[in-house]
Each structure stands twice: as C-alpha cells, then as structure tokens.
Amino acid sequence: MSLLPVAEAQARLLALASPLDIETVPLVAAVGRWAAEDILARRDQPSHDLSAMDGYAIRFAERPGPWTVIGESAAGAGLDRALAPGEAARIFTGAPVPEGADCVLVQEEAQRDGDRLLMTGEGPTRIGGNIRPKAMDFASGASLVAAGRRIDARHVALAAIGGHATVPVHKRPRIALISTGDELVPLGAPTPGATLPASNAAMLAAMLAGRPAIVQDRGVLPDDLDIIAAGFRDAARDADIIVTTGGVSVGDRDWVRPALEQAGASLDFWRVAMRPGKPLLAGRLGDAIVLGLPGNPVSSYVTATLFLLPLIARMGGAADPLPATRTVTLGAPLPANGPRQDYARARLENGRAFAPDGQDSAALMALAAADGLIVRPPHVPAAEAGDSAEMLIPG
Ligand SMILES: Nc1nc2c(c(=O)[nH]1)N[C@H]1C(S)=C(S)[C@@H](COP(=O)(O)OP(=O)(O)OC[C@H]3O[C@@H](n4cnc5c(N)ncnc54)[C@H](O)[C@@H]3O)O[C@H]1N2
Ligand code: MOO
Secondary structure, eight states: OOOBOHHHHHHHHHHHOOOOOEEEEEGGGGTTSBBSSOEEOSSOBSSSOEESSSEEEEOGGGTTOOEEEEEEEOTTSOOSSOOOTTEEEEEOTTOBOOTTOOEEEEGGGEEEETTEEEEOSOOOSSTTTTEEOTTSSBOTTOEEEOTTOBOOHHHHHHHHHTTOSEEEEEOOOEEEEEEEOTTEEOTTSOOOTTOEEOHHHHHHHHHHTTSSOEEEEEEEEOSOHHHHHHHHHHHHTTOSEEEEESOOSSSTTOOHHHHHHHHTOEEEEEOBSEESOTTOEEEEETTEEEEEEOSSHHHHHHHIIIIIHHHHHHHTTOSSOSOOEEEEEESSOBOOOOSSEEEEEEEEETTEEEOOSOOOTTOHHHHHHOSEEEEEOTTOOOBOTTOEEEEEOOO
C-alpha cells in the first residue's frame, strides 16, 4: 500500500463521519461546540433609540436652548410622553430617547438651574448625535451565529442579547483511548528495565480537555492479537471514536491492524505521506470510527492534531474542521523535503520561525518547547532564512 497524501487522508477520514444528533444546551455549555443551526435574533438590538451618554434629550434645531426639563428617562423605562417644542428630558446611558428629541446633550456641556437647561459647550454635532438607533447592532431575524461556527464568549453574548438562553449543538462524541505496548506502565508507576510510562493517553486526554468530547481511557493493552481484538470489540459497543496508540507499524509485534481485521473492522487507509505520523491508520468497526495513531509520542501528537481534532469537529458540525495555518517568515534555512509532508516543531522568535535540529518523533522536549509546526509539502526545495512558510499553531 503506498503512502496517502495528508489532505486525501483527512478527506477520507472526515467522509467516514457525519455530525452527531442535535441537543439543546444552555449557552455557556455550548462554548467550544459548533452551532447546529443558524441562531436568529428574536429581538431588535437596541430595541429603541437609546442614549449613548448621560445628559439631556433635546431637539437639535433648538440648540443652545434654553429648554424646560420636564422629566427623566432611565434605562429600561423611558418618558411617559413626547417632548413639545422647547422641552428637554434628563436622560441616562442606555435609556430610550423620548419622542420629539433627536439628539442628546452630554451633561458636561450643559448648565441646569432648576428645570431650566442651557447648552454651554459645543453640544451634539448632528441630528442623532449621542444616540444609538433602534436595531443599530442587529434587527430581529438577523443571523447572529451561522450554523457550523465554533461558539466562543462573543457568540454567547450575541445569542444572549438576541433573546436566547439555549442553543442547538451536536452531541459530543464518546472517545475510547486504548494504549498498546508491553513496555508501557501506568503513569507514576516504577519503570523497571526498558519499560516507560504510557504518556500518550494522558497527552490525548489533555488535548481533548476543553473540547466537546466524552473521553474514556481504557488503559494499556499488551502486544497480543486476541486481547487487542477483544479490546476493539468491547470499545466499539459504546464509543463513536476508538483511538489507539502504538502497534500500528510493520513490526512483528504491531498488532493493531491485524486485530482490527480480526474484530471485523473495515480498514479505510493505512500509512500517510507525513513526518512524523506515517503509520496512521483509519477504519470503521460497527458504528465506531477507528483511528490508529503511531506510538511515538510526537507522532501521536501530530496525527491527533491533524486527524483526531478535525474528526471531533466534523462530528460536532464544524463548517471548517481542519486546522488553519498561517504564513510565517523563516528565521533559519530548512533542507529540501522528501516525499512525506513534514511537520517541523518550531519556535517563533521576534516573528520569525525556527525549527531546530533534532526533530525526532520521540523527542518530547522539542515538542513542548515549540510554538507550532512548520508544514512543508512533499518535495519542496531547500528554503532560506527570510522565505515564507506555513505554520500550524495548535489552539
Ligand atoms: N521497519 C520499519 N519500522 C518502522 C517504520 C517503518 O516504516 N518500517 N515506521 C516507523 C515510524 S515512522 C513510526 S512513527 C513508528 C511507529 O510505530 P508504532 O505505531 O507501531 O509504535 P510502537 O512501535 O508501538 O512504539 C513506537 C515508540 O513509541 C513508544 N510508545 C508507544 N506507545 C506509547 C505510549 N502510549 N506512551 C509513550 N510512548 C509510547 C514505544 O515505546 C516506542 O518507543 O514505527 C517506526 N518503525
Ligand atoms: O513518521 Mo514516524 O511518525 O517517524 O515518527
């Protein structure tokens, strides 16, 4: 089987999935999820012409006064009648502008003596001055948050002021994490011989924290075909996505692919033209999508960034599930690239990107020090300092 280009592999994985069922949740619980439908305004904002300042509602043509102050308009209330010629109303920020007034005189530019009011400063410069007109922000029926948009605090504010307390979103996928490898021990346990802590599942759970996913860590399975196959069958009963790490390469003890076959899964692709992450595998077992990530910790991180997070976004109804890149300027030369798309761990210093030597897919120190990944397509020639490159900055 030849290596699949990254974009093709991503497209094939996303095509295996579709957005999950819709549920309605309180606005704040929707943060980090994607609107399942267009969220339409249920009211005009503002609902009336409102004062933008504390001062007096007046008629522009009557400047500089004098006016007779006949009452007060406070936020949420208003004045009980229209202003007649020569009349003004005390008004506060956010209060409805009374009928008959067409601008607001700020109180710093006014002199008040009992109910008599005079303009002393320059005053409003135009009709409508210091007034926020009705529906200035949006009118009832306007689309506040488009379906497929990721909801953040700004959208919560917008939907809330538009009259919503809840929002429709797609259900969160249930994700089963399975680590494979005889050499792995639980976090914090002694590491006799050449054993090591099973860090990948913790890293993946951390990547999913704060994202719309229900994560279940199913622990470490030994390098045993039957046990891994049984683990797959078991996980497929209640997971939307099964993520394995390790055992997906070509070694005699790499059982993930044969175990999937034994469990009755259909393999969609195996081996992608990327570095790190080449042995990535995707398939389907019953209703679950299976993603086999390579065991090398950096390979696991990069493939989770490029495949697992977009898959979650796709199931969550994201309009644009793939991670964005941005153009950066290289601070140092990079060698010509080979046949695999490269994701070089890189730091940003004074706006320039540096990818140090030592890009080993087991080197977590370099990953942890990086600001992002410089993406280099297959076969690009050597690059100089000052050249542009695309960089993926995980969010
Ligand atoms: N002859 C070939 N050998 C390898 C190839 C190849 O094409 N031909 N591909 C290499 C590439 S690229 C990668 S990436 C690795 C991935 O192999 P596996 O996915 O089978 O991973 P393992 O062999 O099980 O483990 C690799 C490495 O990572 C450590 N590991 C595994 N799981 C964890 C975990 N949960 N937490 C922390 N560390 C973990 C494991 O101990 C190994 O050191 O294959 C190359 N080989
Ligand atoms: O491609 Mo592997 O992912 O070298 O590390």
